[in-house]
Every structure is written in structure tokens, then in C-alpha cells.
Amino acid sequence: MKTQNDSLREEFKNVLKLKEFQDEINLYKLNPSLIKNFFEILLERNNGSDDSSIIESGRLRFESFIINTLREQNH
Amino acid sequence: MNRLLLILSENKTINMLISKVTVNNFFCFLGENKFVFEKGLNIVSAPNSGGKSQLFNAFYWTFFDQIYIDNVNGKKEWKPSVDIIPIPDALSKDENYIGKVKTSVEIIIEAESPDSNDINEEIVEYTFTKTVVYEKNKKNELSVFNKPELIISFIDSGETKILSPALHADTLERIFPFSVRKFMWYQGETMDNLYDFNHPNTLKNAIKEISYYPIYDNMEKIVKSSNLSIAKKIQKELTSRKQLTTEQSKTLTDINTLNENIGKNEGKIKELDISIEDLDEQIANEEAKFRSYDKYKDIKNALENKEFSLESTNNLLQQQDAFLKEKLVEKWMLNGCDDIIKNSEHKLNIIQTEIQKYANSPNPVPMSLPGPEYVQRMLDDHRCYICERDVEEDTEPYEALKRRLDDFQKDASYKSLQDNFTELNKAKHNLLLVLPEINTEIKKAFTTRDEYIKKRNSLSKEIRKIEQDADNDNKNIKARGSSADQILSKLNTLKSTRNSKKANVTYYENLISQDKDKLAPLELKKSKYKIGSEDAKLVESIAGDYISLFVKTISILNKEAYLKFIKNLQEESNRLYSLYLGGNPQGKIVIDQGIRILDFENGELLTNLNTAELVAQKLAVANSFLSLSEKVKNKIYPIVADAPTSDFDPNNTINLTMNIGKSFQQMIILSKDYILLNNKDRDKLIKDADVVKYYELTNEKINPTGSDSRVNKKTFINVIK
Amino acid sequence: MTERLIYEMNKRYVHQGVNTIKVRDLFSRKQENITLRDDKFFSKYWQVYAWCAIIGFLNNKREVGVDLPNQTSFEFERITNGSLTIANGLILMGIAKIDSDNIDDFLDAKKIHTVISEYAEGGAKHVLEIRSTPGMGEKFNFTDDYFYELLEREEIKN
Numbered sequence: 001m002k003t004q005n006d007s008l009r010e011e012f013k014n015v016l017k018l019k020e021f022q023d024e025i026n027l028y029k030l031n032p033s034l035i036k037n038f039f040e041i042l043l044e045r046n047n048g049s050d051d052s053s054i055i056e057s058g059r060l061r062f063e064s065f066i067i068n069t070l071r072e073q074n075h
Numbered sequence: 076m077n078r079l080l081l082i083l084s085e086n087k088t089i090n091m092l093i094s095k096v097t098v099n100n101f102f103c104f105l106g107e108n109k110f111v112f113e114k115g116l117n118i119v120s121a122p123n124s125g126g127k128s129q130l131f132n133a134f135y136w137t138f139f140d141q142i143y144i145d146n147v148n149g150k151k152e153w154k155p156s157v158d159i160i161p162i163p164d165a166l167s168k169d170e171n172y173i174g175k176v177k178t179s180v181e182i183i184i185e186a187e188s189p190d191s192n193d194i195n196e197e198i199v200e201y202t203f204t205k206t207v208v209y210e211k212n213k214k215n216e217l218s219v220f221n222k223p224e225l226i227i228s229f230i231d232s233g234e235t236k237i238l239s240p241a242l243h244a245d246t247l248e249r250i251f252p253f254s255v256r257k258f259m260w261y262q263g264e265t266m267d268n269l270y271d272f273n274h275p276n277t278l279k280n281a282i283k284e285i286s287y288y289p290i291y292d293n294m295e296k297i298v299k300s301s302n303l304s305i306a307k308k309i310q311k312e313l314t315s316r317k318q319l320t321t322e323q324s325k326t327l328t329d330i331n332t333l334n335e336n337i338g339k340n341e342g343k344i345k346e347l348d349i350s351i352e353d354l355d356e357q358i359a360n361e362e363a364k365f366r367s368y369d370k371y372k373d374i375k376n377a378l379e380n381k382e383f384s385l386e387s388t389n390n391l392l393q394q395q396d397a398f399l400k401e402k403l404v405e406k407w408m409l410n411g412c413d414d415i416i417k418n419s420e421h422k423l424n425i426i427q428t429e430i431q432k433y434a435n436s437p438n439p440v441p442m443s444l445p446g447p448e449y450v451q452r453m454l455d456d457h458r459c460y461i462c463e464r465d466v467e468e469d470t471e472p473y474e475a476l477k478r479r480l481d482d483f484q485k486d487a488s489y490k491s492l493q494d495n496f497t498e499l500n501k502a503k504h505n506l507l508l509v510l511p512e513i514n515t516e517i518k519k520a521f522t523t524r525d526e527y528i529k530k531r532n533s534l535s536k537e538i539r540k541i542e543q544d545a546d547n548d549n550k551n552i553k554a555r556g557s558s559a560d561q562i563l564s565k566l567n568t569l570k571s572t573r574n575s576k577k578a579n580v581t582y583y584e585n586l587i588s589q590d591k592d593k594l595a596p597l598e599l600k601k602s603k604y605k606i607g608s609e610d611a612k613l614v615e616s617i618a619g620d621y622i623s624l625f626v627k628t629i630s631i632l633n634k635e636a637y638l639k640f641i642k643n644l645q646e647e648s649n650r651l652y653s654l655y656l657g658g659n660p661q662g663k664i665v666i667d668q669g670i671r672i673l674d675f676e677n678g679e680l681l682t683n684l685n686t687a688e689l690v691a692q693k694l695a696v697a698n699s700f701l702s703l704s705e706k707v708k709n710k711i712y713p714i715v716a717d718a719p720t721s722d723f724d725p726n727n728t729i730n731l732t733m734n735i736g737k738s739f740q741q742m743i744i745l746s747k748d749y750i751l752l753n754n755k756d757r758d759k760l761i762k763d764a765d766v767v768k769y770y771e772l773t774n775e776k777i778n779p780t781g782s783d784s785r786v787n788k789k790t791f792i793n794v795i796k
Numbered sequence: 797m798t799e800r801l802i803y804e805m806n807k808r809y810v811h812q813g814v815n816t817i818k819v820r821d822l823f824s825r826k827q828e829n830i831t832l833r834d835d836k837f838f839s840k841y842w843q844v845y846a847w848c849a850i851i852g853f854l855n856n857k858r859e860v861g862v863d864l865p866n867q868t869s870f871e872f873e874r875i876t877n878g879s880l881t882i883a884n885g886l887i888l889m890g891i892a893k894i895d896s897d898n899i900d901d902f903l904d905a906k907k908i909h910t911v912i913s914e915y916a917e918g919g920a921k922h923v924l925e926i927r928s929t930p931g932m933g934e935k936f937n938f939t940d941d942y943f944y945e946l947l948e949r950e951e952i953k954n
Contacts, residue, residue, distance in 0.1 A: 008287060011636075015628045024627075028620040038621060042297060042629075048289030058297040063304060066618045074614065396939065403942060404843045406881045408850055411949030412889060415853050419892035422902050429899060495801045495903060499891070502884035509881065514950050517943060 012039050041065050089710040095183040102129040105163045105789035113767045116736030120749040121772035126790035127745035131717040133180045137205040164785040179206040186250045201229045259712050291633035298625040303334050305619045312615055326600055333594045340583045347580050354573040361566045374545050385534045392527040410513040416506050426496045433489045447483035647699035654734040655691040698738050713741035733764045769795040804905035806873035811864035813917035820844045842874040846882050849912050852919030853889050859917040886912050
């Protein structure tokens with residue numbers, strides 16, 4: 001039994017399989033498991049709301065998480 | 076560890092189920108009456124006034140505070156329940172009865188937990204109990220003793236918890252989302268009012284409930300704004316490390332500014348779109364005021380059909396124009412150049428002659444012996460490596476070697492000439508084949524285009540004529556307090572406001588387009604900058620690479636989510652539509668701006684559908700919304716249908732019953748159309764259609780010897796299954 | 797000459813004269829992407845250049861020896877990639893019009909380029925002259941004009 005989030009994850013996985021994105025992942029040496037983790041942040045607390053303060057806090061969470069994760073990797 | 080629990084617990088589909096309804100002193104239900112319902116197809120069969128509408132009302136009264144009841148004109152309409160007294164006539168009108176009367180309805184359903192946290196999406200048993208107490212005095216006057224009260228309780232970890240009244244509205248909205256509600260509670264006699272698909276917003280709101288579209292929309296906004304923000308961070312960091320030249324810095328700043336402008340204007344367009352949607356709704360409301368006039372209904376239908384055809388024609392015309400342009404720049408512009416191209420034959424012949432001359436000349440060079448590099452080497456070293464002796468300049472052997480080198484060059488030259496000749500000849504040949512056809516192709520394409528233009532013009536004319544005729548007649552008609560020309564004038568204002576907003580949208584779209592044009596060369600410049608070395612690549616820069624990937628992927632998912640949903644809705648609607656009509660639908664359901672039925676072959680709008688087909692269409696679309704919600708949101712809703720087959724003939728009723736039960740986890744049908752079945756046929760239907768519960772309701776005398784009035788009547792329940 | 801002609805043609809930049817540039821700015825959009833705006837007929841520079849050249853060839857309007865100052869807009873390869881048919885057509889017509897029977901002359905990519913551009917300049921001038929005729933000031937502002945011009949060619953021949 002899938003949840004809605006499972007369906008979203010599956011769709012994201014499928015779109016990543018497209019050649020143009022595989023090429024981009026290879027070209028910039030992006031880490032697929034990091035990509036997956038970053039997507040989870042987008043799923044968190046996402047109820048489709050349009051409110052600009054929710055978008056802004058979502059952006060902050062997303063961006064900080066990516067930057068912090070990459071910084072940790074470097075050390 | 077917490078993440079793991081999260082993943083494990085996300086394995087449930089929310090399966091709503093109505094399990095039990097207890098009706099106490101509610102309209103024709105005297106005393107306590109229990110109904111138990113199960114998963115699958117449940118039927119409550121009752122004649123008119125038998126109690127089926129009141130059972131439907133029991134749900135609506137409890138959940139939504141409304142009753143569907145006769146109004147002063149004898150027609151039924153929805154009324155707020157606070158205006159209605161639900162006590163049975165047997166009590167309220169009985170002069171001998173004095174004292175309190177308690178009316179209550181208790182509904183037990185299984186639905187999702189009231190906890191709004193995603194982690195705890197469990198299924199929980201709710202009990203909704205609505206109670207009102209009246210008091211009747213000696214003068215037979217009724218007054219409210221206890222106001223109507225709704226108690227919602229649910230069972231959590233074995234304990235019964237009562238939901239605070241402050242949370243009632245939210246919980247009801249969670250369990251029965253407003254836009255899905257319309258599809259769950261099917262009131263056969265008021266189909267149009269419950270879900271009017273001519274209303275653009277009905278479709279849009281339902282879509283928001285049942286698709287990923289809002290979620291992807293939200294994600295897209297986040298990643299796009301993140302993209303802008305990370306670009307600024309990168310620039311800031313590089314500037315502080317003095318790794319950018321002034322020009323590079325300016326380019327990056329310009330790019331950021333343009334992107335921000337584009338974002339702002341896109342926001343303005345979104346706001347305008349919302350206003351336009353709102354105006355559309357107002358326009359639809361005003362137009363609905365004309366609905367009571369058959370004439371205006373006809374006019375409106377005719378107009379809609381024409382406008383739909385006009386739009387299709389315009390689309391075809393646009394496509395044809397694009398095709399014409401494409402062909403022109405691909406080959407048509409060479410039309411008429413045959414002669415000049417043919418004239419190149421003269422030059423090609425010269426080449427051919429030259430090639431043949433060379434081919435026929437004596438002493439062709441044997442290509443397998445020492446190649447040109449070898450010969451060049453011998454010349455440079457002044458030594459012949461074949462006969463192994465020195466070769467001085469200006470001697471005969473030296474000249475001989477030079478002549479050999481020349482031979483190689485001549486040969487290469489000849490080869491190249493031959494290749495060129497072959498290519499040019501082939502090109503000329505192909506062109507001379509293709510060019511003569513062009514005129515015919517152009518004429519044919521233009522004829523098609525002309526036909527579209529003619530059709531477009533005639534449709535426009537017809538539309539104007541219809542509008543004019545309507546205008547001429549309206550001065551004599553009044554509609555519910557406002558005269559028709561007042562409504563028309565309001566409509567014109569609304570439409571012109573809408574048009575000017577649409578013009579604004581185009582204006583902003585142009586601004587965005589211009590900014591994007593300016594952006595492209597700047598982005599090209601930026602991509603050529605080698606900013607920072609490969610090893611010490613900025614964290615922000617790497618983050619930017621990831622974010623850029625997200626922007627592209629989410630954007631695709633967003634676009635596709637909406638389209639995919641419409642496609643699925645259409646497919647599912649057609650599947651059900653065919654099912655309900657026993658495999659014999661007249662046409663196919665097409666969903667774009669609204670919902671229409673088009674002929675299978677020629678794609679034209681079908682207008683002469685009989686009632687059963689229209690009902691099947693509406694049922695099919697409504698039901699497909701619900702069944703899609705199952706697939707997409709993993710939430711299954713039951714459907715309660717009062718008189719869904721009221722316009723069907725007996726055969727279609729059986730057909731519908733057999734097939735509709737298969738479309739749902741739980742369906743409760745309240746209908747009068749089964750009472751015509753004799754016991755044998757009824758039992759056969761129960762078996763064939765897999766009916767899990769079958770109740771028969773009759774409205775009989777309480778005291779068999781008493782009078783025939785409503786005071787002496789109540790509903791009796793006969794449990795067949 | 798040891799290289800393929802098409803390769804030599806492709807790598808050279810197309811040189812455009814003053815009139816060609818004027819016509820380009822009148823009828824061609826600036827950027828390469830497709831937008832919803834429908835103001836200009838041509839969406840890429842090479843298209844309008846090729847069109848001018850063809851008009852020049854068909855109407856026998858050649859600006860021999862004209863100055864071709866604009867030299868950096870695009871390589872001939874854009875035409876070959878855009879439509880091989882058109883590229884081949886231009887090359888063949890260019891070759892046909894070179895006044896020399898010497899192979900080294902008429903298979904010279906630079907010379908062929910010059911011929912095509914001279915005809916483009918002549919064609920552009922012709923188009924501008926049409927537009928300065930009273931009553932024809934709007935010619936080629938509209939889609940239909942391009943197609944009627946195409947169909948007229950057959951009638952002129954016959």
C-alpha cells in the first residue's frame with residue numbers, strides 16, 4: 001500500500017532517469033543518494049500551501065540542508 | 076532510527092467506511108432505527124416517501140447541518156437545518172403527546188485520525204452523534220429544550236476521546252474535503268446543483284484536492300527561489316575572495332536582477348490568473364440566472380458549442396500556420412530555383428571532365444608503395460631509402476622524388492575533386508526531384524488554411540448573430556428581481572474587466588519574454604567563465620549544481636502532474652461511462668476547459684443525449700474523481716447516492732447497479748427503482764451484484780386500524796440481507 | 797584544394813551587406829528561441845539571409861563587388877544545420893553564377909560565399925525597393941505575403 005509520498009518519490013526517481021538529467025548528474029558529479037535526501041526535505045511538511053512565508057521557510061530549510069550536508073562531506 | 080519508523084508506518088491507505096447509522100425520532104423514523112453498512116454495495120430500497128430521502132438527510136443533517144426538503148413551491152431544495160424541525164409527525168402532531176422529544180442521529184464511521192501529523196495516518200473509529208431535544212406543552216406548541224448539538228468522539232489506543240468543538244470544522248474538512256464532498260454525496264434530483272461541471276472552478280478545486288499539482292507547485296516555488304538565492308551567495312563569496320573581474324561581477328548581477336524581475340512578473344501573472352478565475356465564477360453565476368429560461372438555456376448551449384468549435388478551429392489554424400512556416404524555411408523558399416540549379420550542371424560537367432581526364436592519364440600512382448610522408452622524409456634527409464644512397468638537391472633523382480611527391484598531391488586533389496563532385500551532383504539531383512513538387516504542396520497547405528479561416532469567420536458571424544438575437548429579446552424578460560438587461564449589463568462589466576486583466580497578463584508575459592531574451596546571451600557569457608579552480612570548488616557552487624537539477628526536474632514534474640491528472644481523469648471517466656451504459660456509450664468524454672461528450676469518429680460535440688446518458692456521464696465523472704483520489708492520495712471515500720437512477724429505465728437501473736458497485740469500496744444506494752422487482756428478481760440482483768446489505772423500507776400505519784394521516788405513519792425496516 | 801567543399805563552406809562566416817542587415821532587422825527575430833510573440837516572420841538570422849539570397853538569384857539582382865562589412869554574425873554551418881536542402885541550393889546556385897570555368901575558381905569556398913552574399917545584398921535591396929513603392933509599404937509584414945510571393949514565382953516563369 002503506497003502513500004502519497006511514496007508516489008511522489010517514485011515520480012521523482014523516474015524523472016531523474018531521463019537522459020538529460022543522467023548526463024547532468026555525470027557532468028557535475030552529483031551524488032544520487034544526496035539528491036534523494038534533498039528531495040525528502042522538499043517533501044517534509046509540504047501540504048501544497050501557496051503562502052509566501054511557508055515558501056520562504058521551505059527555501060531556507062532546503063538550502064541550509066544542502067549547504068550543511070556538503071560542508072560536512074568536505075571534512 | 077526515527078526515519079525508519081516513519082517509512083515503516085507509511086504503509087496504509089486511508090479507507091473510509093460508514094459502518095452504522097442509528098436514527099432516532101427523525102422525520103418518518105419513529106423510535107430507534109438501526110442500519111448497519113459494510114464494505115461493498117449496500118442498497119436501501121424504498122418507495123417515494125418511504126424514508127430513503129430522510130435517511131440521506133440523516134447524514135447531511137449530522138455532518139453538514141443541512142436538509143433537503145420541499146419548499147413552498149413544492150420543489151425540493153437544500154435548507155439549513157436550524158430552520159427545520161426534524162421530529163416525526165407522529166409525535167409533533169399527536170395532540171395527546173406532551174413532554175420532551177429527543178431526536179438523534181448517530182453515525183459510526185472509520186476514517187483517518189484527527190492528528191494532522193503525517194506520521195500518524197492511522198484509521199480510527201469515529202462516532203458522530205447529533206441530538207436535539209424539543210418540548211411540547213399542553214397547547215401543542217413546540218419549543219427547543221436543548222439546542223442541536225454535535226458530539227464527535229473517536230477511539231484512540233482503546234480510549235474514547237471527545238473532539239473539542241473548536242476542532243469540528245477542521246476534522247469534518249479533513250474527513251470530507253469540501254470539493255470532494257460534492258462527489259461523495261450524490262443527490263440524484265439535484266445533480267446540477269451539487270457539481271456543475273460547467274463551472275470552471277468545480278473542476279479546478281476538485282483537481283487541487285486530488286492531484287499532486289499543488290505539492291509540486293509548492294516545491295517548484297521553493298527550488299526556484301533557492302536557485303536565485305544560491306546564485307547571490309555564490310557571487311557574494313566569489314566577490315569576497317576577489318575571484319571575479321568587474322565584468323564578470325556585473326554579468327552575474329545583471330543575471331540575478333533579470334531573474335528576479337521575471338519572478339516578480341510571474342507572481343503578478345499568478346495573481347491576475349486568480350482574479351480571472353474569480354471573475355469566471357462570477358460570470359458563471361450571472362449566466363446561471365438565465366437558466367430558468369428555456370430560451371436562454373438554448374441560447375447558452377448554442378453559444379457554448381459554437382465557442383468550443385471556434386476555439387478548436389483557432390487551434391488548428393495556429394498549428395497550420397506553424398507548419399507553413401516550418402516548411403518554408405526548410406525547403407519551400409527554394410521554389411522556382413530549378414533553372415538556376417540546373418545551370419550548375421555546366422560547372423559540374425567541367426569537374427567531371429577533369430576527373431575523367433585524370434583517370435585516363437598514364438602512370439597513375441601506385442598507392443601502396445612509399446607514401447607521401449616517406450617521400451617527404453627522403454627529400455628532407457637528402458637520401459633515398461629505397462636504393463639506399465644519398466640524393467643531392469638539383470640532381471635528377473632529387474627531382475624524381477619531388478615529382479613523386481607531386482603525384483601524391485595530385486592524387487589527393489583528384490580524390491577530393493571526386494568527393495565534391497559526388498556530393499554536389501547528388502545534392503543537385505535531389506533538389507531537382509523535390510523542387511517541382513513544392514508549388515503543389517504550398518497550394519494544398521493553403522487550401523486547408525483557407526478552409527480553417529472560412530470556418531472561423533463563419534463561426535464568429537454565427538456567434539455574433541446569436542448574441543444579437545439574445546440582446547434584442549432581453550428587454551421583455553424579468554428574472555428574479557433583476558431584469559435581464561441588468562444581468563446582461565453586469566455580465567458585460569464583468570467580461571470587460573476580465574478581458575482587461577487578460578490583456579495585463581499578456582503585457583507581463585511580454586515583459587517576461589523580453590527579459591528572457593536579454594538573459595540568454597548573459598547566461599552564455601557566464602557559462603564561458605571559468606570561475607574558481609576545479610579543486611577548490613565552492614560549497615555554494617556545488618549546492619548550486621544540485622539546486623539547478625532540482626529546478627529542471629521539479630518543473631517537468633509540475634507540468635506533467637496536471638496533464639497526467641486530466642488524462643487519468645478522462646480515461647477513468649470513459650471507462651466508467653462505458654461500464655454504466657452496459658458497454659454502449661454514444662461518445663467519449665473529453666475534459667479540457669469543461670467536460671463534454673464528443674462523438675467517437677468526427678470529434679463533434681454530441682448534443683442529443685438522452686437523460687440516462689447524461690446521468691451516466693455525470694456519474695462517471697463524479698465517480699472517477701473519487702476513484703482517482705484512491706490511487707493518488709491513498710484515500711478511499713465511500714459514496715452515498717440518493718436516487719441515482721431516477722431517470723433510468725429498469726434495464727439501465729439493473730446495469731448501473733451491477734456495474735457501479737464494482738467501482739467503489741463502499742457504496743450505499745438509496746433508491747425507489749428496486750421496489751418494482753419481485754422477490755425472485757430481487758434476490759437474483761443481490762446475488763449477481765454482490766450486494767452486502769439490502770434494506771427495504773415501507774411507510775405504513777402505526778395503528779393498523781387508525782387513520783391514514785401522517786400522524787399514524789412511520790417507516791418500517793425490513794432487513795433482507 | 798584538398799578539403800571537402802561543404803566543410804570549407806561551413807566554417808566560414810557569412811558576410812552581409814548593409815541592405816541585408818536592414819532586411820534582417822525588419823523581418824527576423826533577435827534571439828534563437830521560439831516565443832509566443834508573432835511579430836516577426838523569421839525566427840533565425842540565417843533564414844532571412846537565405847531568403848534574400850534566393851530572391852536575388854531569382855530576380856537576377858546581384859550587387860557585384862559590393863562592400864560586405866558585417867562579418868561576424870554566423871557561420872554557414874548554421875544554414876547547413878538548419879536545412880541541408882537550403883544550404884545545398886545556395887551552394888549550387890552560387891557555383892552556377894561564378895563567371896569562370898576554372899575549377900579552382902568555382903569550387904573556392906570564399907568565392908562562392910561572396911557570390912551568395914552579393915545576391916543576398918541584391919535581393920535585400922530588391923525587397924526594400926518593393927516596400928518603397930507606394931501602396932506596398934507593408935509588404936512582407938504579414939505571413940501571407942511570403943507565401944503569395946512563392947506562388948507568384950511559378951506564374952512569372954510561365
